[in-house]
Amino acid sequence: MKYDFDKVIDRKNTYAVKWDEHLLEEFYGTSDVLPLWVADMDFQCPQPVIDALIKKAEEGIYGYTWHKHPTYFEAIKGWMKRRHNWEIKDDWIVYSPGIVPAIKVIIRNFTNPGDKVLIQTPVYYPFFSAITSNGRQILNNQLKLVNDRYEIDFEDFEEKAKDPLCKLFILCSPHNPVGRVWTREELMHLGAICLKHDVLVISDEIHNDLILPSYNHVIFSELSKEIEDITIMCTAPSKTFNIAGLQMSNIIIPNEKIRKQVDVAFRDKNSLGIPNAFGLEALITAYQEGDDWLDQVMEYVDNNFKFLESFLKEKLPDVKMIKPEGTYLAWVDFSSFNMSEEDRKEFMLKKAKVALDYGTMFGEGGEGFERINVACPRSILEECMNRIINATKE
Numbered sequence: 001m002k003y004d005f006d007k008v009i010d011r012k013n014t015y016a017v018k019w020d021e022h023l024l025e026e027f028y029g030t031s032d033v034l035p036l037w038v039a040d041m042d043f044q045c046p047q048p049v050i051d052a053l054i055k056k057a058e059e060g061i062y063g064y065t066w067h068k069h070p071t072y073f074e075a076i077k078g079w080m081k082r083r084h085n086w087e088i089k090d091d092w093i094v095y096s097p098g099i100v101p102a103i104k105v106i107i108r109n110f111t112n113p114g115d116k117v118l119i120q121t122p123v124y125y126p127f128f129s130a131i132t133s134n135g136r137q138i139l140n141n142q143l144k145l146v147n148d149r150y151e152i153d154f155e156d157f158e159e160k161a162k163d164p165l166c167k168l169f170i171l172c173s174p175h176n177p178v179g180r181v182w183t184r185e186e187l188m189h190l191g192a193i194c195l196k197h198d199v200l201v202i203s204d205e206i207h208n209d210l211i212l213p214s215y216n217h218v219i220f221s222e223l224s225k226e227i228e229d230i231t232i233m234c235t236a237p238s239k240t241f242n243i244a245g246l247q248m249s250n251i252i253i254p255n256e257k258i259r260k261q262v263d264v265a266f267r268d269k270n271s272l273g274i275p276n277a278f279g280l281e282a283l284i285t286a287y288q289e290g291d292d293w294l295d296q297v298m299e300y301v302d303n304n305f306k307f308l309e310s311f312l313k314e315k316l317p318d319v320k321m322i323k324p325e326g327t328y329l330a331w332v333d334f335s336s337f338n339m340s341e342e343d344r345k346e347f348m349l350k351k352a353k354v355a356l357d358y359g360t361m362f363g364e365g366g367e368g369f370e371r372i373n374v375a376c377p378r379s380i381l382e383e384c385m386n387r388i389i390n391a392t393k394e
């Protein structure tokens with residue numbers, strides 16, 4: 001079927017994090033803003049998923065749910081094979097309600113207090129607290145902006161990986177917020193360094209289905225058998241199909257020893273082993289019947305990126321969007337506004353009345369940037385940009 005992503009759906013008063021006025025008040029100090037911040041889409045998910053959830057709702061019994069059923073495994077395996085040419089086995093899959101909870105449990109179980117965890121800023125900000133709130137230290141291999149494209153500083157990465165306290169690397173692939181889809185060569189280089197210095201890898205690939213035309217995503221654990229053996233793959237249908245509120249993730253771990261340790265940590269130590277009844281239905285249906293919807297959504301997102309790029313070129317030529325390769329998050333350089341971070345925050349919220357994610361939230365290297373979520377009807381994106389333009393004229 002053909003989906004209409006131009007349709008504006010009122011998400012106010014639906015408990016949606018992105019639009020909830022109480023949360024906006026708490027987070028931004030005002031709810032009088034157009035929100036293009038948190039990474040979910042303002043689009044309805046695939047129709048077969050909606051139908052499956054209505055059917056589930058009509059059952060009227062929402063008891064404990066067990067996922068280890070052939071249909072669940074086939075749905076995940078089928079998706080990974082079709083979309084990523086990645087063959088996985090049933091027992092590699094560990095259920096988690098989310099990627100962030102999984103990362104936190106893994107940090108606690110594979111590193112000791114005081115150990116160091118490598119990340120690459122600017123990066124998805126919950127990585128910071130996942131590390132520090134568990135008493136571990138951040139080692140930052142900051143990404144380099146070279147000719148308007150982010151690159152990895154491999155020399156610095158190896159320096160950091162060499163540190164005897166460095167036990168874990170959290171790779172963000174594709175990268176949120178800079179939008180890079182890492183190449184096979186880049187990933188091989190990272191993998192080789194981690195192997196050399198005995199660093200375990202969490203490959204957070206929550207955005208790996210959201211790839212723009214002409215880019216190719218490479219599954220990190222597929223690089224080689226040796227790399228597979230040091231990698232914990234974090235995947236999910238949550239971003240892909242806009243079902244994050246249903247809390248279903250697939251942590252895929254080919255190495256048996258690591259997997260057993262993760263499984264014990266999730267199920268025995270933290271009771272994270274039983275999924276949500278609706279989440280399970282949604283995951284199975286989305287992976288079985290969501291290809292067509294995803295292809296259409298990515299075409300729409302790609303056109304929104306193109307719209308944003310030409311809008312900026314024409315109306316705010318000094319504001320530059322980093323060319324996105326994946327995700328639905330635009331990483332936009334507003335440093336030509338010549339404002340302090342605080343003043344720009346104030347400008348976006350109070351003058352333009354838009355809620356974006358400030359660059360500095362993503363750590364070092366985020367200064368001057370704003371992250372704009374373009375997974376919304378074009379009219380909302382256009383309204384956001386017009387509000388910014390009008391505010392600049394005041």
Ligand SMILES: Cc1ncc(COP(=O)(O)O)c(C=O)c1O
Pocket residue numbers: 039097098099100101124172176204206236238244249
């Ligand atoms: C890189 C990355 N990892 C994890 C998450 C969130 O994962 P979850 O909601 O499954 O905890 C996000 C959400 O934006 C993300 O961008």
